[in-house]
Amino acid sequence: MRTMLLLAWLIVGSVFVPVSAQDSTVRLVTHDSFNVSEGVLAAFEQESGLTVEILRLGDAGTMVNQSILSRENPLGDVLYGVDNTFLSRALDADLFIPYESPLLERVDSSFSVPGSPVVPVDFGDVCLNYDVAAFEASGLPLPTSLADLVHPEYARALVVQNPATSSPGLAFLLATVAVFGEDGDYTYLDYWSDLVANEVVIADDWTDAYYGQFSGSAGSAGDYPLVVSYASSPPAEVFFADPPVNAAPTGAVTAPEMCFRQIEYAGVLANAANVEGAQRFIDFMLSRSFQEDLPLQMFVFPVSLDAALPDVFQQYAVVPEEPVIMSFDAIAAGRDRWIAEWTELVLR
Amino acid sequence: MLLGLPVFLFLTAFYVYPILSLFAASLAPEGRLDLSGAAALVDSPYYLRLLGFTVAQAALSTLLTLALALPSAYVFARFDFGGKRLLLALATLPFVLPTVVVAAAFSALIGESGLLNEALMGTLSLVEPPIRLERTLAIILIVHVFYNYSVALRLIASFWASQSPSIEEAGRTLGAHGWRLWWHVRLPILRPAILGAALLVFIFCFTSFGVVLILGEPRFATLEVEIYRQATSLFNLPLAAALSIIQMGLMYLLMIVYAGIQRQVVVELRSPQQARTPQRPAERAALAASLLVMFTLLFAPLLALIVRAFTLGGGFTLRYFAALNSNPRGSILFTPPMTAVGNSLVFAIATMLLGLLLGTAAAYALRRGRLARWLDPLLMLPLATSAVTLGFGFIIALDEPPLNLRSSVVLIPIAHTLVALPFVIRSVLPALRAIPPALPDAARVLGAHGWSLWRRVELPLIARGLIVGAVFAFTVSMGEFGASLFIARPDTPTVPVVIFRLLGQPGALNYGQALALSVILMGVCALAFILIERSRSLGAGDF
Numbered sequence: 001m002r003t004m005l006l007l008a009w010l011i012v013g014s015v016f017v018p019v020s021a022q023d024s025t026v027r028l029v030t031h032d033s034f035n036v037s038e039g040v041l042a043a044f045e046q047e048s049g050l051t052v053e054i055l056r057l058g059d060a061g062t063m064v065n066q067s068i069l070s071r072e073n074p075l076g077d078v079l080y081g082v083d084n085t086f087l088s089r090a091l092d093a094d095l096f097i098p099y100e101s102p103l104l105e106r107v108d109s110s111f112s113v114p115g116s117p118v119v120p121v122d123f124g125d126v127c128l129n130y131d132v133a134a135f136e137a138s139g140l141p142l143p144t145s146l147a148d149l150v151h152p153e154y155a156r157a158l159v160v161q162n163p164a165t166s167s168p169g170l171a172f173l174l175a176t177v178a179v180f181g182e183d184g185d186y187t188y189l190d191y192w193s194d195l196v197a198n199e200v201v202i203a204d205d206w207t208d209a210y211y212g213q214f215s216g217s218a219g220s221a222g223d224y225p226l227v228v229s230y231a232s233s234p235p236a237e238v239f240f241a242d243p244p245v246n247a248a249p250t251g252a253v254t255a256p257e258m259c260f261r262q263i264e265y266a267g268v269l270a271n272a273a274n275v276e277g278a279q280r281f282i283d284f285m286l287s288r289s290f291q292e293d294l295p296l297q298m299f300v301f302p303v304s305l306d307a308a309l310p311d312v313f314q315q316y317a318v319v320p321e322e323p324v325i326m327s328f329d330a331i332a333a334g335r336d337r338w339i340a341e342w343t344e345l346v347l348r
Numbered sequence: 349m350l351l352g353l354p355v356f357l358f359l360t361a362f363y364v365y366p367i368l369s370l371f372a373a374s375l376a377p378e379g380r381l382d383l384s385g386a387a388a389l390v391d392s393p394y395y396l397r398l399l400g401f402t403v404a405q406a407a408l409s410t411l412l413t414l415a416l417a418l419p420s421a422y423v424f425a426r427f428d429f430g431g432k433r434l435l436l437a438l439a440t441l442p443f444v445l446p447t448v449v450v451a452a453a454f455s456a457l458i459g460e461s462g463l464l465n466e467a468l469m470g471t472l473s474l475v476e477p478p479i480r481l482e483r484t485l486a487i488i489l490i491v492h493v494f495y496n497y498s499v500a501l502r503l504i505a506s507f508w509a510s511q512s513p514s515i516e517e518a519g520r521t522l523g524a525h526g527w528r529l530w531w532h533v534r535l536p537i538l539r540p541a542i543l544g545a546a547l548l549v550f551i552f553c554f555t556s557f558g559v560v561l562i563l564g565e566p567r568f569a570t571l572e573v574e575i576y577r578q579a580t581s582l583f584n585l586p587l588a589a590a591l592s593i594i595q596m597g598l599m600y601l602l603m604i605v606y607a608g609i610q611r612q613v614v615v616e617l618r619s620p621q622q623a624r625t626p627q628r629p630a631e632r633a634a635l636a637a638s639l640l641v642m643f644t645l646l647f648a649p650l651l652a653l654i655v656r657a658f659t660l661g662g663g664f665t666l667r668y669f670a671a672l673n674s675n676p677r678g679s680i681l682f683t684p685p686m687t688a689v690g691n692s693l694v695f696a697i698a699t700m701l702l703g704l705l706l707g708t709a710a711a712y713a714l715r716r717g718r719l720a721r722w723l724d725p726l727l728m729l730p731l732a733t734s735a736v737t738l739g740f741g742f743i744i745a746l747d748e749p750p751l752n753l754r755s756s757v758v759l760i761p762i763a764h765t766l767v768a769l770p771f772v773i774r775s776v777l778p779a780l781r782a783i784p785p786a787l788p789d790a791a792r793v794l795g796a797h798g799w800s801l802w803r804r805v806e807l808p809l810i811a812r813g814l815i816v817g818a819v820f821a822f823t824v825s826m827g828e829f830g831a832s833l834f835i836a837r838p839d840t841p842t843v844p845v846v847i848f849r850l851l852g853q854p855g856a857l858n859y860g861q862a863l864a865l866s867v868i869l870m871g872v873c874a875l876a877f878i879l880i881e882r883s884r885s886l887g888a889g890d891f
Contacts, residue, residue, distance in 0.1 A: 027755075033852060034682040054680075058834055062580045062736070066743050067838070069373070073747045075755055089583060139473050162566045194655070201483075204561045207448060207851045213561070218856030221455045233622055233854040240855020242667055250854075289420060295681050300854065334580060347567045348394060348634045 004191040010044035016119065024293045027076035029067060029269065031060045034081060035297040044284045050277050052115040058165060059151045060087055066116055068093040071270060079280035080121060080266040080285065085170050088332030091116060096267035099279050103304075104125040111263050111303045113328065121285050122123060125231040125323050126171035128158075131216030134225035143226075144255045150194035157272035158226040159213040160182040162347075164339050166205045172228045174331060177338055179257050188218035188338075194307045196346055202325050216250040231259060235316040240294065246315050256322035260327045264300065352713030355706045355727070355769070361751060361778045362762050363730055366741030374589035374743055375534075385586025393572075395591075402570040405485065405560075406553035409492035413549050414542065416493060416645065417500035420638040422534075424501065425508035427635060428623040435639075437877035439498040439646055440819075444873045445829030447558030448843045448851055449866040450491060452655040454563070455482070461654060483565045491551050491563055494645060499552070500545040507541035509623065514816050540609050547606040551599055555732055557830070571595045571735050579736045591735045599732030603725035650870065657863035668860035669868075679850060683841050685865055689872060692842040696825040698761040699768050703821035704814060706765065707772025714773065715780050727773055730766040738763060739834025764825040771824060772817035779813035780806075819877060826873055 030033075031115055034056065045052055057063040057078055064086050067079055071093060082090050090096065098117035111120035130142060143149055161169030173188075180188040201224055203209035208219060214227035218241060234248035252259075266285055269279040284290055291307035294300055301309075301319065309317070368764045376382060389395050424432065444449065458464050458479050465477035472478070519533035535542070555573045569577075571591055578588035626632050658664055674681040710727060714720040730738075742763075746753045754760050783806065791805045829844040841849070843865060850862040 032849065035679050037678045038680050039678055041680060054839060056839070058739075059580070061583075062739075062834065065580060065583050066740065068583075069743050070747060070754070071742060075743075162578050163563075165566075202566045204566055207449070208562050210854060211851060212451060217854055217859070221452065221459055223460050229854065236854040237856070240853070240857040242857045242860070243669070296677050297681075339582070 023277065024049060024276050025051045025053055026078065026281050027055060028281065029055050029057060029063065029074070029079045030078035031063045031081040032056050033298055037293050037297060040289050040293045043289065044281075048277075048280050048284070055110060064090050064095075067095055067269065068111055068342055071095060074269040074271050076192055077269060077272035077274045078266060078281045079269055080264070082118070082265050082267075083167070084261075084263045084265075084326070084328045085167065085174065085331055085335065087113075087116075087118070087333075090267075091118075092332075095268060096293075097270050097272070097275070099282055100267045101282050101286055102281070103283055106305050106335065107286065107303045108305055110325075113265075118265035119145045119282055120263050120271065120285065120302055120303045121266050122294050122298070123261055123263045124292075124300040125252075125254075125259040125261050125291060125320050126168045126175070126228060127231045127320060128251045129210075129214070129227050129229040129233050129255055131214070131215060132226040132247075132249055132251055134215055140226075142251075142253055142255075143258075146176060146191070146258055149200075149226075150191065150198050152198070153343070154226070156199045156201075157224055158195070158198075158228075159203055159209045159224045160228045161209050163342055164203050166203075166209075168206055168228050168230065168261070170335075170339070172261055173338060173342055174326055174335075175258070175260040175324045177334065178260075178326055182334075189341060192342060192345055202346065206299045219251050220240075230297070231238055231320060232301070232313070232317055235312045236299050238256070238316050239312050252318055252320075254320035257319075257324055259320040259323040261325050262325040263303075311328075351709040352719070352723070353709075355710040355713070357705055358765075359727070362746075363733075363738075363766055366745035367733065367737065369745035370737060370741040371586075371589045371593065383586065383590070385584060386590035388587060389590055397573055398569060398571060401568065402572075404556055405488060405492075405568075405570070406550050406556070408485075409489050409553040409556075410550045411492045411494070412489055413496045413500050414546055416641055417497055417545075418504060418542070419634065420642060421501055421504035421508055423635050423638040424505040426623060427626045427631065429625065429635060430531055435642065436498070436502070437874055438650075439501060440643060440823065440877055441650060441870050441874060442494050442646060443498065444823050444869060445866065446827070446829050446847055447562050449653065449847060449862070450494065450559075450649070451562045452656070452863065453649040454487065454491060456656050457649050457652040465863035483563070485568065487562070488556075488559055488564045488568065490645075491559050492549075492556065494649065495559070496552055497642075497646060500549055503545040504538060504541045504550070506539060511537055536566050539858070543609045544606060547602055547609070551602060551606075551728075551731060554599065555595070555734070557734070567737055575734045576736050577828075579740065585740075588737070591733065594792045596729060596732050596733075600725055603728045603732075604721070604729070606726040607721065615623065653863060654867055654870075657860070657867045660860070668857070668864035671857055672861050672864055680839070683846050685843075685846075688841055688843045688846045688865070689868065690846075691840045692826055692869075693872075695761050695764060695842060696822045698826035699764040700818050700821040702765045703768040703772045705820055707769050707817055707821075708768070708776055708810075708814065711773050714777060716817075723772070728770045731770055735830025735834050738766070742835060744778040757871060762839075763835060764828050765821070767828060768821035768824040773815035773821035775820065776810055776813040780812045783809050789822060800818050822876055823873065826869070826876075843872075 034054065041052060044050075053076075057066045057075070060081055060083060063079070064082055067074065068090070079090075079095070083236055086316060096117040099119070101119050104112065105118060107120060113120070128143070135142065140153055143154060148154065160172055163170040163173035176188045180186060180191045182188065201209075201213055203213050206229070209227050210229055210233075211221065213222035213224050214229075215222050215225050216227070217237060229250075229252075231252040231254060234250050234252055237248045237250050238245060266282055268275055268282065272278050286304060288304065288306050289305040291302035292310075294302050294307075295310050295313050295317075301313075301317075375386070394612065424436070445453075456462055458481055459484060460480065461479045462479075465479050468474065468478050469476075481490070515537060516533055519529055554570070555572045556570055556773050557576065560568055560570050560573055572595065575588050575591045575595070578584045615720055621883070626635050656669060658666070659666055672685040675684075714724055714727075741752055742759060745751075748761070753762075787809075788801060788805055791801055796804060826842075827844065828842075829848070847862045847869075850858045850865070
């Protein structure tokens with residue numbers, strides 16, 4: 001018995017041979033939602049001679065935290081998926097070394113962060129989604145501003161996510177901060193008091209809000225006709241419909257100042273083993289093939305001016321014209337305080 | 349003592365070292381203890397209320413679970429009836445289901461537009477749904493019972509079945525009937541098993557995460573939930589570490605109590621009473637009532653889930669199952685269901701083997717002696733450690749040779765084994781302690797030594813315990829989700845991870861596929877349980 005255990009211990013132990021990074025491998029650290037077409041990735045590997053190893057580290061917040069914890073000896077060479085709501089945390093920790101990709105010339109300049117080491121890769125707008133059938137049945141008009149949502153006709157209608165645990169939830173909170181402000185007669189906290197009085201439902205994460213509480217999705221079981229989701233959710237409803245449909249069961253409310261723009265960035269990790277490989281991977285993410293692959297893989301929009309949108313996006317997706325755009329340092333300065341104040345007011 | 353070495357090394361390398369590294373980095377970043385980040389703990393009354401809610405919901409859930417499981421335990425211990433093993437296997441299924449899926453099952457059943465409300469509104473012609481449990485404390489309690497019912501049932505029923513009926517008969521002779529029989533005879537006899545079950549269920553509910561997050565209002569939070577929020581969203585590691593230490597300390601104290609009680613639960617190997625078919629009308633009624641409880645509480649939600657996975661637009665469909673095999677976007681995230689099942693099985697079997705080897709060795713080391721009193725609860729501690737704490741600990745501790753494992757796929761079965769070990773030990777230890785010392789001595793006199801002594805005498809006696817331990821290790825790994833999420837890993841998604849990914853995207857097909865895959869997960873696990881149940885009888889083993 002003892003010898004057997006010792007043997008087993010040795011066998012288990014021998015599996016733990018350290019894996020050293022080689023120059024022909026580039027390791028991508030990313031979040032759980034990362035996705036790319038097999039063919040697009042294979043073409044990059046073929047052309048560059050690099051093998052891409054993908055490491056998923058939970059949701060975007062967890063990924064950034066784990067990368068900061070392992071800064072001295074990083075898990076990968078390049079990180080993708082930190083967005084403008086978490087970017088400051090990564091920059092404060094000096095997580096990246098600068099890389100100025102030549103392909104940035106073909107990126108819409110409104111997404112760039114001058115002087116920062118990261119490059120923008122995609123964006124998405126967090127907007128209210130509504131249940132088309134429910135709104136038709138009730139004859140209720142769609143809200144045209146965030147302020148509308150505190151009116152009695154929208155009582156017991158809206159589901160939002162907890163900003164402390166959900167990325168779209170945080171985006172929606174930031175939108176209310178940007179619109180109502182922190183000073184004056186009617187602050188964002190007054191607005192939230194009114195939303196609570198109007199029986200807003202707080203869900204913990206996107207999945208629970210969308211599938212559990214919202215009534216609009218073909219798959220959902222909920223009873224509330226309005227939910228915080230993405231402008232790209234209605235095309236996803238069409239794309240994943242079964243049997244195929246001609247119209248989405250949901251719509252996005254894209255009125256001015258009702259959506260919040262999330263921008264996702266990529267950067268070369270400090271202390272990376274393969275800096276050159278990481279830079280090539282960033283170029284790849286800005287290339288037309290990756291940028292055109294983004295919408296159907298991750299339901300976000302490309303930042304490259306050269307990328308064309310797929311049909312289902314052209315038909316069913318709406319890009320809001322005046323989304324709330326908040327600079328990442330403004331977010332950095334207020335984020336934790338706003339979340340704390342919100343939690344105190346709404347949950348405690 | 350030497351047998352304790354492997355498990356000691358395993359725990360030190362993969363539990364104590366990562367956790368202590370994280371606590372050191374969080375609470376003493378400059379080498380000096382700095383608790384300023386955790387000052388909020390004493391400044392704000394919130395954390396006291398948090399602790400109050402955590403304890404209260406766990407206590408209520410435990411009482412409810414015991415109250416419902418106790419009568420069923422009686423029925424399962426005393427009576428034989430068709431389909432008993434199948435029922436027991438099915439009752440264990442909730443244990444492997446991800447919380448998101450369970451939430452979907454309950455909302456399909458008792459949600460405001462669920463099956464039950466629709467039926468009631470139809471038959472009673474009501475305008476408003478009569479059952480409104482969503483986002484209440486009640487639903488949290490119900491789902492905790494759903495998850496923990498089988499733990500209490502197995503633990504109490506197996507102890508009960510192993511007790512000699514003579515004490516109860518003596519009680520009857522002395523005039524104890526009805527409630528007196530329960531209060532003065534049965535409950536005192538069962539006390540060690542009931543308290544053991546109560547503590548285990550309490551620990552599970554105390555550290556409840558998904559159930560509280562998804563089914564409760566966000567206002568409801570347990571310590572575990574707050575640790576997660578502080579560590580991931582707010583990145584306040586000092587506070588998260590302080591909360592983790594509080595939680596682990598409380599659980600350690602409870603487990604010392606538990607291990608003490610557990611030592612009294614020794615399965616007698618001889619003369620347990622035989623289960624028989626129920627005869628008197630009262631016995632039949634008890635059986636029927638117990639089955640009714642199990643059906644409403646455990647099987648109806650599972651059935652609602654299965655019905656939804658096969659329903660599209662009011663009719664029967666296999667589309668969701670078919671879609672699991674197609675990859676219309678050609679994406680690298682795509683995992684065919686058989687691959688996910690295969691990954692899950694490989695991890696589960698690895699966990700089972702590693703858990704059995706380490707757990708059996710540990711059980712031998714714990715069998716006697718003073719060490720057991722402290723080591724036994726320590727081995728239970730991974731149950732009380734949040735996945736995010738362990739995941740962050742792995743990241744900062746296991747980054748250099750010889751333990752450069754941060755992004756290695758072997759971390760997944762290792763993390764699963766940490767959680768599975770307490771179950772294996774709990775299953776093997778009572779059987780081991782029940783072996784009378786005279787038995788191996790007699791075998792020695794007859795010439796059996798070393799290996800052959802173990803194989804011919806001890807192994808057959810603990811075989812049932814080993815099998816039960818194997819099922820639980822397998823189950824823990826199949827259903828485990830938290831660690832799989834917080835561990836950086838190359839792409840080897842397990843079934844729960846694929847379900848989680850499908851539920852992360854909008855669209856009917858994604859949702860349907862998640863339900864379909866849950867049904868597959870249930871099927872695979874039910875099959876495994878039934879195989880195991882065939883090789884043991886209810887009268888032996890723990891749980």
